[in-house]
Amino acid sequence: MHTPNVRGFFDPATATWTYVVWSTNNAVAQCAVIDSVLDYDIYSCTTKTTSADAVIDFIQEKRLSLQWILETHIHADHITAAHYLQQKLGGTIAISKHILAIVHTWEAYFQNSADTPQDGRQFDHLFEDDEEFTIADLPAKIMYTPGHTPADTSYIIGNAVFVGDAMFLPDVGSGRCDFPGGSAEDAYDSSRKLLALPGDYRMYVGHDYPPEGMRGPRCMATIDQQQQTNNRLSYSVDKHSFIARRNADDTGKPVPHLLLPSIQANLRAGQFGEAVNGVQFVKLPVNML
Amino acid sequence: MSQLSELPASEVVYLDHLRTLVVDVRTAPEYADIRLAGPHAFMPLDTLDPEQLLLQYGITRDTPVYALCASGARARKAGEALLAAGFTRVALVQGGITALKGVEVPLAGPGATRKEQGKGIPLERQLRIAIGILFVFITALACWVHPIFSVLAFLFSVGLVASAILNRCGLAFLLAKAPWNKQQSCSGSSCSIGGANKPGASCQ
Ligand SMILES: [Fe+2]
Numbered sequence: 001m002h003t004p005n006v007r008g009f010f011d012p013a014t015a016t017w018t019y020v021v022w023s024t025n026n027a028v029a030q031c032a033v034i035d036s037v038l039d040y041d042i043y044s045c046t047t048k049t050t051s052a053d054a055v056i057d058f059i060q061e062k063r064l065s066l067q068w069i070l071e072t073h074i075h076a077d078h079i080t081a082a083h084y085l086q087q088k089l090g091g092t093i094a095i096s097k098h099i100l101a102i103v104h105t106w107e108a109y110f111q112n113s114a115d116t117p118q119d120g121r122q123f124d125h126l127f128e129d130d131e132e133f134t135i136a137d138l139p140a141k142i143m144y145t146p147g148h149t150p151a152d153t154s155y156i157i158g159n160a161v162f163v164g165d166a167m168f169l170p171d172v173g174s175g176r177c178d179f180p181g182g183s184a185e186d187a188y189d190s191s192r193k194l195l196a197l198p199g200d201y202r203m204y205v206g207h208d209y210p211p212e213g214m215r216g217p218r219c220m221a222t223i224d225q226q227q228q229t230n231n232r233l234s235y236s237v238d239k240h241s242f243i244a245r246r247n248a249d250d251t252g253k254p255v256p257h258l259l260l261p262s263i264q265a266n267l268r269a270g271q272f273g274e275a276v277n278g279v280q281f282v283k284l285p286v287n288m289l
Numbered sequence: 290m291s292q293l294s295e296l297p298a299s300e301v302v303y304l305d306h307l308r309t310l311v312v313d314v315r316t317a318p319e320y321a322d323i324r325l326a327g328p329h330a331f332m333p334l335d336t337l338d339p340e341q342l343l344l345q346y347g348i349t350r351d352t353p354v355y356a357l358c359a360s361g362a363r364a365r366k367a368g369e370a371l372l373a374a375g376f377t378r379v380a381l382v383q384g385g386i387t388a389l390k391g392v393e394v395p396l397a398g399p400g401a402t403r404k405e406q407g408k409g410i411p412l413e414r415q416l417r418i419a420i421g422i423l424f425v426f427i428t429a430l431a432c433w434v435h436p437i438f439s440v441l442a443f444l445f446s447v448g449l450v451a452s453a454i455l456n457r458c459g460l461a462f463l464l465a466k467a468p469w470n471k472q473q474s475c476s477g478s479s480c481s482i483g484g485a486n487k488p489g490a491s492c493q
Binding site: 005008012014015017075076077165173176204206207215217218220254255256257 | 306307308313317324327329330331345346347348349352397398490491492493
C-alpha cells in the first residue's frame with residue numbers, strides 16, 4: 001500500500017491543520033494541498049498570506065507542482081487560501097458536490113447569488129461520492145462523511161485519510177454538529193465508516209485543540225487508536241449516548257468568530273466577491289443567525 | 290551525519306512555527322508547570338520516538354527541529370537521537386526553559402506567572418508588614434514620647450475595621466502604586482493567547 005508523504009502546517013489563530021500530500025516516489029513530483037488557511041483579521045478586515053506562503057515555500061523547496069487544492073468542507077472558522085494558492089501555483093480546486101446544498105442554505109443569509117454561482121462553478125471540480133482520483137501515482141478516493149456540516153468529505157490517499165472535522169484526535173473527540181444542516185446522528189454514522197478502514201491507516205484531522213498543559217498541537221492518530229481511545233467516538237460509545245452528549249455540548253455554544261466572513265468567502269473558493277470600484281466587501285447580515 | 294547545533298535562548302522568539310518545530314523533552318509535570326505558549330511538540334526524552342515525532346507533528350526529516358529541556362542536558366541527548374534517526378537540521382535551545390524565563394518569549398502554565406510574582410512579596414503580605422511596622426512605631430511613641438500617641442493606635446484600629454467592612458483599603462491602594470509592584474501590562478486589544486482553543490469559538 002502507498003504511504004504518502006505528509007507535511008502539516010498548524011495555524012494557532014484558528015487551530016487549523018493544513019496538509020501538503022505527495023508521493024514518496026521522487027519521479028512524480030506532484031502534490032495536493034488540503035484545507036489551506038488565508039489569515040484574516042476580523043477587526044481590520046485585512047487578509048494576510050503568512051500561512052499560505054509557508055505552504056507555497058515548502059512546495060517550491062521540494063520542487064513539487066500543485067495538482068489538487070482540496071477542501072474537506074465549507075469551513076466556518078477560517079477562510080480558505082484555495083484561490084490564492086491557485087493564483088500562485090495553479091492546480092485544480094475541488095470539493096464534494098454536496099456543497100451545492102450549503103451554497104443554497106446560505107444564499108438566504110447573504111443574498112449572494114450575484115457573485116456566488118449556485119451551480120458551484122467557482123470550484124473547478126465537484127467530487128461524486130466514492131469518486132476515485134490520483135495525486136501523481138497515489139491512489140485517492142472520496143468518502144462522504146457528513147455530520148459537522150451536511151457536506152463534509154474525507155479524502156483517502158494511500159493509507160492515510162484526511163477527515164477535516166468529522167473526527168478529532170482521541171483526547172479531543174469530534175467536531176461540533178450545530179451548524180445549519182449539521183447532525184450528530186450523521187456524525188456518528190460517518191465515524192463508523194471511517195473507523196471501518198484498516199487499523200493501521202493514519203487519520204489526519206482538520207483541527208487540533210490540545211488539552212491545556214498536556215501536549216502540543218498534533219495532527220495524526222491511527223484508526224486503531226481512534227477505535228480504542230477517541231473520547232466521544234471510540235467503539236465503546238453507542239450511537240444514542242454520542243448524540244445525547246454531542247447535542248448537550250453544542251447547545252448554546254457561541255458561533256466561531258470568523259463564521260460570517262469565512263462562510264461567504266469559502267463558498268467562492270476563497271474569493272471576496274464582486275468589487276465596487278475595485279473595493280471588495282464582507283457582508284454581515286443583521287439578526288440572521 | 291549532521292552536527293548538533295545550538296540556538297541562544299534569546300533567538301527562540303524569532304523562530305517561525307510554520308517552518309520549524311521546538312520539541313520539549315522534559316517530563317509531564319515539568320511541562321504542565323511551564324511551557325512555550327506558541328505551537329510546539331511535547332515528547333519526553335524517555336519516550337522520544339523520532340518516527341512518531343514525524344507522524345504526529347506533520348514534519349519531515351529536513352524540518353529544523355529545536356530540542357528544549359530544563360537547562361540543556363536532556364536536549365543534547367534528544368538532539369543526538371534525532372540526528373541518529375536521520376533528521377538533518379537539529380539544534381538544542383541553550384539553557385533550556387530556565388534561560389527562556391529571562392528572555393522575551395511567551396510562556397504558559399502556572400510556572401509562567403509565578404515568574405513575575407515570585408520576584409516580589411504579594412500585596413496582602415506587604416500590607417501586613419506595613420501595618421505591623423506602623424504599630425511598633427506608634428507603641429514606641431506612646432511609651433517613650435507621650436501617651437497621647439496611643440490615640441493613633443485607636444484611630445488606625447478603627448480604620449482597619451472600616452476598611453475590612455467596606456473592603457476598601459487606602460494603604461493597599463498606596464502600596465499597589467509603589468514602583469516595585471508595577472507589572473508589565475499587555476499591549477493590544479487582547480492578552481489571551483490561543484483564542485481558538487476556547488471551546489465554542491471553534492469547530493470543536
Ligand atoms: Fe470546520
